[in-house]
Amino acid sequence: MRRLLPHEIDYLSNPEQFTFDSFRGRVLDPLPPAAALGIADEELLNYYENTLRQDGRFVLRLDPNGDHYERLERYVAETAFLLFSGRNGDASLPDEALEEFSCFRHLCYRALHLFPESQKIAVLKKIGLETGLTPEVVDEVSTLFAAGSGLFAMELFTRLREAESADAFCTRLEETDALLDLAGRPTLLCPLWLHQSRALEAWLRAGGRGILEMATATGKTLVGLAAALRLYVVHGRLEVLVLAHSRALLTQWRREAIEKLGLSGNPGADYTVPLSYGGRLTLRFETLQKVYRSPDRYRADLLIVDEVHHSAGLQFRKALTVSAKWRMGLSATIEGKERRAPLDRALGPTAYTYSLKDAREDGVVPSFSLHLHTTYLDVREDEEFKNLSEQIVRELAVINGRHREVIRRLSNSRFDRFESIAEFVGLMRHLRYRIGDVPEAWYRLIGLVYRRRMIIHRSAPKTSRAIELARQLGAAKKCIVFSMDIATCDAIYNALADSVDAYRVHSGMPRSEVQRSLNRFRSARQGVLVAPKMLDEGIDVPDAEIGINVASSKTRLQLVQRMGRILRKRPGKEPVFHHFVALPQAYVDAEDAFAYQNDLAWIRDTALLLDIPVLHAPDTDDGIAGFRQRSEATVRDYLRSRRYIATDDFGTIRVDAILDAIPERLRRDLAGSLEPCSGHLTDEEWLAIVESTWRTGEVPSLSGMHWLLVLAGRDPGALRGLLLSGIGAAPAVDTSGSRVRAESLVPPARKDDRPAAIKT
Structure with missing residues (x-):
């Protein structure tokens, strides 16, 4: 019994x-x-x-x-x-x-x-x-x-x-x-833009051969994936081989194939792991450096060569002789007949060109200056939000104090305390299918965290500064204000209506009234149009000179690109986009520091990629300036002792991956440009240095440049040492008087993913 x-x-x-x-x-x-x-x-x-x-x-x-x-x-x-x-x-x-x-x-x-x-x-x-x-x-x-x-x-x-x-x-x-x-069935999970559809059709009309010359940030990768999907649907079977000069670029291709086509696979794996659907569609990824040595060992139905200008050299062009029925080359630009001729022979001539000028005119790559404004969230449940923030801090402290053995056991001995809320949430997600005694206090905390995040998600930046800005600019120019929801749209409209020509459109209005407002704004010489999510509702949006976004601090590249379809450059006038980054007044340090710095990072990286000038509006509140400094210190201290920040809401930030993705030549040039610098580097100074080191036709990996600046404490000497780490003997860095020791910035190699903190 x-x-x-x-x-x-x-x-x-x-x-x-x-x-x-x-x-x-x-x-x-x-x-x-x-x-x-x-x-x-x-x-x-x-x-x-x-x-x-x-x-x-x-x-x-x-x-x-x-x-x-x-x-x-x-x-x-x-x-x-x-x-x-x-x-x-x-x-x-x-x-x-x-x-x-x-x-x-x-x-x-x-x-x-x-x-x-x-x-x-x-x-x-x-x-x-x-x-x-x-x-x-x-x-x-x-x-x-x-x-x-x-x-x-x-x-x-x-x-x-x-x-x-x-x-x-x-x-x-x-x-x-x-x-x-x-x-596992491949499905295009994001629609092609018009220029991407035209590129794909042009390549197909050329018999599935040729080079697509498309400006940076216009979606070359998606065109390649869409071509693979189209051929697979038509023929029922397809072997795809993607070649590139960079392992980081190939890993990015693999990740995008999972995200954009919905293929089964671990998005965290590197490019060496192929993707497959039922044995009928297979995607493999290889470096030019490996394939050119034995091209006869590889075959494919579709060969895609990214950043194809790198394969024009005498050695690398051998990789292009891989046996394939269809061939596609992708590049931002190919300069010189000597480079173009071997590529034309191997892949076919250029089938489609989409220049930076074309992208600017279509608004795909915007042409405007970006002004960042930091403000507080307008949290309607302010008292509850403060209480939640305080409870989260207390609960996490209690868990770290009382449950160290439990944390060690459930994390497989990787760590015995949580350094951040994101770390706690990440472990909780992995524990869903684990047999283990998860303490009840952990479930209480996860409920509090999700409730707080939901309030942030529902909230918009405080609109008072945006309203004042719209009032000033709308008296002489055409402005569009993007609001979070209908209620905020109405509130902004009512605040502006007495002082400037104001218009509004939203889904709660009759269609005829929406069209009438749009027509009136379209024919006006100045005024302010207020709308929530109007770009996602299929509305024919009139153009303007000024964009003011108070919709959310969690927007991404697509929003910035869509702004380019509205903000039109006129002779002698540079359109301007004002973006409000919001942060809560009741802080949870690590959680809010990572989120805030991530918002700044994607904006800075996007601006660098699209060559958009960025200006930071002066802070009107001492508390905001203090939080910015504190958030950088929080992130810096965290990254010093780890190889990455793993978060559940904005991805994984890996210092070694950021450095590996920057070509060695570019890292050395950046370090050289930093040598005469002293004092704190501003965002603008760092972006100018990065841009000054590019070579024509070169499109370096840009993601993570902001994180490097933060990790170095904005100290030129420390940043220089960080860039030179791992590529030969780094020159001695005079750290006397420096705020951050350069050698302390390189995370140690450890067997586990949670190294012990380094004292500096």
Whole structure:
């Protein structure tokens, strides 16, 4: 006879404690809703997992017999909606809608549990494309919450209802066998822009041969992937070989193939791991340096050569003799007949050209100056937000103090304390399918973190400075203000209407009124047009001289490029884009420092890539200036003792990868340019140095330049030492009086991914 386990004995001794009412009274009700939801949600996921796998891997806290988990499911739905009620002011959700959400949540879990974490989001995007939901919505939701969690499901469910796609989406979730095929099936998850479609069609008309000369940041990689997909769909089988001179570039190609085509694979693996779908579509990635030695060992149906100008040399051009039916070369520019001739022979002549001038005229690569304004978030739930921030700091301190052995065990001895909230959230996501005793306090904390992030996501930068800016500029020029939502749009419009010619458009207005406002603004000589998300609604947007963005601090390259379609350069006039970066007044240092510095990093890197001048507007609040300095110090201290920052919301920042992606010649030139510098380097000075070291036709990896500046403490000597590390004997750096020791900036090589801190 089998011996009873401790939890079984506990159940038989105290069955009344395993009811929903008892669980709610003892565990959930004493907690704030966000923390209670974290615990309730985790218990519900454990129940789902046991039910689906039927192996009892999780010890349940409720009796699986009876209606206890049905009531818990309703509690999760009601609490999740309560936390989302700020969206429309409703205090309750109708019973029918609660039922629909519970059904949707269960369907999501049943459908997604079949797939690894890295594939779940791609599956949802593909279903969205089939049912009328844009992939960007799924991306946005996934940056906030873990896929499968109650908050993730509620946010996605709400978006689906708004798009009137919920029924169709649920129907697809139920088709388990079809989902298994859909998961790996290559699908273009982001639409081609007009110039990309034209490039693809021109290459196909040329017989699937030729070079596409397309300016930097115009989406060459996506054209190559779209070509592979088109050929695969037509022929049913395809072997693709991608060649490039840089391992970092090939790894980026592989990652984009997963993200843009939805192929199965670990996005964190490097280029040496091929991608495949059912043995019918295979993508391999190799360096020119390897292939040119034995080109006869390689074959492909489609050969893609990126940065093809690098393969014009006598040695590298041998790699282009690989046997292939279709050939595509990609480059920003190819200069000189001597370089062009061998490429034309091997790949075919240029099939399509899209110059920087073309990209500027089309607004794909914007032509404007970018002004950054740092302000505080306009948090409507200000008191709750402050309380959440304080609770998160306290809870993390308690966990670090009391649970060091648990942290060590659950992290496989990689570390015994959490240095940041992002580190905690990352481990929690990996623990979803681990059998282990995760303390209840951890679930409370994850609920608080998600609630705080949701408030930030729902909030917009404070609009007072933007309104004053629009009032000043709109009196003589045409301005467009991009707001977060309809309520903010109306508030800005009402604040401006008495002092300047103001116009507004949003989805809550009749279509005829929207068109009338657009026409009036189009024919005006000056004034301000206010709109939320208007670029995503298919509206024919009139042009303007000034753009003011208060929509969100989490925008990315696509928004900046879309601005170029609106801000038109006129003779003697340079259009200007004002972008507001918002930060909360109630800080959680590591979490907010990383998020804020990441916002600045992508803006700076994007500006460098697109050759857009960036100016930082003066701070109007001493607290903001202090936070900027403190956030840089937080990031710098963290990176000094680690090889990377792994975050769950804005990716992984690897110092060694940033340095490896910069060609050795460029690193030496950058170091040489820094030699005469002294004092603190400003962002503008550092960007000017980077730009001055480029050579014609060279497109270095630009991602991460801001992180290097922050890591070096803006000290030229320390930055120089960092750039020269690992490429031969670095010259001695005089660090007397320096704020940061150069040798302390290079993270140590360790077996684990969590090195001990280095004292400096």
